Amino acid sequence: MDAQPLSVTQLLAQARSGDAAARDAAYELVYSELKRLAHRQLAAQRNATLCTTALVHEAYVRLSGSDASPTDRRHLIALGARAMRFVLVDHARRALAQKRDGEVQALTVTGGAVAGNDDEPSAADVLALDQALQRLGTLDPRLVQVVEWRFFGGLSEPEIAAELGLTERTVQRDWRRARAFLHKELG
Amino acid sequence: MNMPDATRWQRLGELFDHASTLAGTERVAFVDALQGEDAELRDELEALLAADDAGGLLDRDVGSLAGAVTQADASGTAIGPWRLGAVLGRGGMGAVYHATRADGAYTQEAALKLIHLGVDSPATRARFMRERQFLASLQHPHIARLLDGGVTADGAPYLAMELVDGERIDVYCDSRHLPVAARLRLILQVLGAAQHAHQRLIVHRDLKPSNILVDADGNAKLLDFGIATMLDASGAATLTRERPLTPDYAAPEQFAGQPVTTATDVYALGLVLAELLAGQSPRAERPTSAPLSTAVLAADGTAIAAARGTTVRALVRQLRGDLDTIVQRALASEPARRYSSAQALATDIELWLSGRPILARPDSWLYRSRMFVRRHRVGVAFSLLAAVALLAATAFSVQQARLARDAARDAEARALSLRAVNDTFDQLMHAEHFLADANGPASAARLLRENRSALDYFLVDQPLTRASLLWRNGRGLRLAGDAAGAVAVLHAANAAFAKAGAGTTLNGRDATLELARAQIDSGDMQAAAAELAALEQSLNPAEVNIELQRHAISLLRAKMALAAGQLEAARAQIATALALAPAPSGERGARYGTTALLAGAIALAQAHTEEAADRFTEALQAMSADPHAELAPPHQPLAPALETLARLGDTVAANDYAARWLDLRERFFGADSVQARAAAELQQRLLADKLPTLDEPERVARLREAFAAYWQATFVNYDVTRDQKPLNLDRDL
Numbered sequence: 001m002d003a004q005p006l007s008v009t010q011l012l013a014q015a016r017s018g019d020a021a022a023r024d025a026a027y028e029l030v031y032s033e034l035k036r037l038a039h040r041q042l043a044a045q046r047n048a049t050l051c052t053t054a055l056v057h058e059a060y061v062r063l064s065g066s067d068a069s070p071t072d073r074r075h076l077i078a079l080g081a082r083a084m085r086f087v088l089v090d091h092a093r094r095a096l097a098q099k100r101d102g103e104v105q106a107l108t109v110t111g112g113a114v115a116g117n118d119d120e121p122s123a124a125d126v127l128a129l130d131q132a133l134q135r136l137g138t139l140d141p142r143l144v145q146v147v148e149w150r151f152f153g154g155l156s157e158p159e160i161a162a163e164l165g166l167t168e169r170t171v172q173r174d175w176r177r178a179r180a181f182l183h184k185e186l187g
Numbered sequence: 188m189n190m191p192d193a194t195r196w197q198r199l200g201e202l203f204d205h206a207s208t209l210a211g212t213e214r215v216a217f218v219d220a221l222q223g224e225d226a227e228l229r230d231e232l233e234a235l236l237a238a239d240d241a242g243g244l245l246d247r248d249v250g251s252l253a254g255a256v257t258q259a260d261a262s263g264t265a266i267g268p269w270r271l272g273a274v275l276g277r278g279g280m281g282a283v284y285h286a287t288r289a290d291g292a293y294t295q296e297a298a299l300k301l302i303h304l305g306v307d308s309p310a311t312r313a314r315f316m317r318e319r320q321f322l323a324s325l326q327h328p329h330i331a332r333l334l335d336g337g338v339t340a341d342g343a344p345y346l347a348m349e350l351v352d353g354e355r356i357d358v359y360c361d362s363r364h365l366p367v368a369a370r371l372r373l374i375l376q377v378l379g380a381a382q383h384a385h386q387r388l389i390v391h392r393d394l395k396p397s398n399i400l401v402d403a404d405g406n407a408k409l410l411d412f413g414i415a416t417m418l419d420a421s422g423a424a425t426l427t428r429e430r431p432l433t434p435d436y437a438a439p440e441q442f443a444g445q446p447v448t449t450a451t452d453v454y455a456l457g458l459v460l461a462e463l464l465a466g467q468s469p470r471a472e473r474p475t476s477a478p479l480s481t482a483v484l485a486a487d488g489t490a491i492a493a494a495r496g497t498t499v500r501a502l503v504r505q506l507r508g509d510l511d512t513i514v515q516r517a518l519a520s521e522p523a524r525r526y527s528s529a530q531a532l533a534t535d536i537e538l539w540l541s542g543r544p545i546l547a548r549p550d551s552w553l554y555r556s557r558m559f560v561r562r563h564r565v566g567v568a569f570s571l572l573a574a575v576a577l578l579a580a581t582a583f584s585v586q587q588a589r590l591a592r593d594a595a596r597d598a599e600a601r602a603l604s605l606r607a608v609n610d611t612f613d614q615l616m617h618a619e620h621f622l623a624d625a626n627g628p629a630s631a632a633r634l635l636r637e638n639r640s641a642l643d644y645f646l647v648d649q650p651l652t653r654a655s656l657l658w659r660n661g662r663g664l665r666l667a668g669d670a671a672g673a674v675a676v677l678h679a680a681n682a683a684f685a686k687a688g689a690g691t692t693l694n695g696r697d698a699t700l701e702l703a704r705a706q707i708d709s710g711d712m713q714a715a716a717a718e719l720a721a722l723e724q725s726l727n728p729a730e731v732n733i734e735l736q737r738h739a740i741s742l743l744r745a746k747m748a749l750a751a752g753q754l755e756a757a758r759a760q761i762a763t764a765l766a767l768a769p770a771p772s773g774e775r776g777a778r779y780g781t782t783a784l785l786a787g788a789i790a791l792a793q794a795h796t797e798e799a800a801d802r803f804t805e806a807l808q809a810m811s812a813d814p815h816a817e818l819a820p821p822h823q824p825l826a827p828a829l830e831t832l833a834r835l836g837d838t839v840a841a842n843d844y845a846a847r848w849l850d851l852r853e854r855f856f857g858a859d860s861v862q863a864r865a866a867a868e869l870q871q872r873l874l875a876d877k878l879p880t881l882d883e884p885e886r887v888a889r890l891r892e893a894f895a896a897y898w899q900a901t902f903v904n905y906d907v908t909r910d911q912k913p914l915n916l917d918r919d920l
Binding site for chain 1: 204236
């Protein structure tokens, strides 16, 4: 990909106007690059830098495009959100597998008088969230979209509204429904 | 129960939407009413509502999940002079261990934070250590000291902090049934600590109850001050971290990825304050603007009041009014509307405690409406422009970086410059938001000055990007009314373009023109004339944009001549400008329009009233043809034109003008908008006032009255009766 930089704009222009096959191909290219970047972000304990927007910026750097529009950026973030979900779940699976192999016991001490002692999520929580999202998808696919973009992608409600052609109020309502459903499933 | 799942979920969703807007007994009644119809549905709804109230995983930053899938336990190992004990807690960024000094020098305990991210180059390591040194200098009785810090062998930064034996501030207050006044005094300690740090330009960014501990003697201690910023500033994180650390306490600008300032901490402290006073964060309740006293009533007030050693009625009475106002001011969504500092918030709390009137005023209806309008229309347009610019500049800087460096250093430089470019653009975008509002220039100027200092610090290795940003910054300052400040920045911008060898590019030229405009605004006509002469000299006839450059030069010269009262010279220059201006069609309309506008003003000054009226009409026509012209200050063409027409007694033309204006407003803001309705009202007044039958002074007076109503309705602070120089309005020639 270094040898022949692809224009994000070209890819996304194809994606928007081309036939279904061209669209899938273009999205697949961007998506696989995003996934690769997300994996790298997670590697070597650099996880605090995990951020979809950063991911997308980096994808820009990699795919080089100079005349991208804000719409393109939103498309990219949407893809980045998907990539982020995928990579997190992937890592969570691996983390759980390792734990079983090494019989490492999770050490949890709570109640210490130090910041950050809220109940922290575990790898199992990440998998549970993914499964709950799949269940939600059978009930209302749009809600999954909203969760992916807002939670994994860090898109704001107005941005999601614009992307889905909904009012902000609808997006807020969707989010609140989805959030309650998922928390109920995880609780 | 015989509904399919998706249908059932749809129904449940609708019930949930409604129930979640209800509180207390109303909600219980609503849920229970379902019992007869479908008991199972009722239970599901109840579970959904409980999950909604409880919150959970989705309220976190996605980055904290990354910690979950990769975290390790380092207990029992040694780091630097420290031996790690039990895990005290885990956070999105890493884990906190109980640590004791293991080098035998002396006994010392600490909370050691091991951060899960890489510091993998000598340069970032050095920067991290410098930052640590700086934070270690932060000494305040209510801030937990940073004792030590460093980087482990495998590149993870760690920080050893004073171990505080205390309780979270909210738990402390509730378990002791502290009354409102005692809670406020505790918050004052916290505010003092925040102020101390802010004066050293250290921002916390992650203030929340779990970061504020109170020891047995009642001393509050803030943990982790400056850590978040430090990690960011030291480049430990190689990519920008735009998401908030703790969504529950993050300010709107953090969600929006906008610059974090001391105002961000003020917001977080406002949330903590609200929680301490009313027992719950305003975030948990919707709408967020609900006053504290309402929140108490909506929730189970008895328990909340009991924890404050009082009754619901007494608590509500205490919170209502000034304390509500204080919290709302601290929680204003726009940073510039908040208390300007932790100290300012503390002052109001102290005033309240001593029973004196506070300084903050509740938001007026006018203010709220204006915010609404701005958020929804003009803001959208401006941020779109800025976003486009941001993308262009990002791609541009990336190219620069790519050319400049070898592959290894490239990655780091790119990430850093991306962040810098994004941050500075965010600031510019924000400033332009303010500029769209007539009351905003002061806020815009403040932001731009901050932005300027960032530009001095960042991007030194990317001269072109930096030059462009300086230029935008200077232009913003000028539009915000700080002509002197703009001159200084634009000098720097021009120097930067020249140094980058881009002084004669289109952007370089524009920066020079902008400098001349700022000099004119600051009254330094000589300097402006010199800049324009030099610019004219350097023009190359082969340049593509030569006509536009010449046009701009003539326009500015005409403006200067008019200001100096040299009307003939002004007329000659504007004639040149009109000849050079692109034909008034389509997207070029604004340029022609501003030219015609100035031509009208010059004609008016020469008492050629009819010509002036023609020019103004021409200006409006040109501008209505330009889809972008509406981004110019909205009062630009209307005021001088209508006044001229009124002087002429040509109310038919004035009315025609107002009709066109109405059409423009409707197209841009929508027929239902405040702007459109005000314009319609203006038009009606012009028709109803039977202006032709009145003599001139009366006619002008009536017209000004209509104007005043118009501006007031559109929330522009514009005193028509005082403004005798219509040209002053024209800031964007």
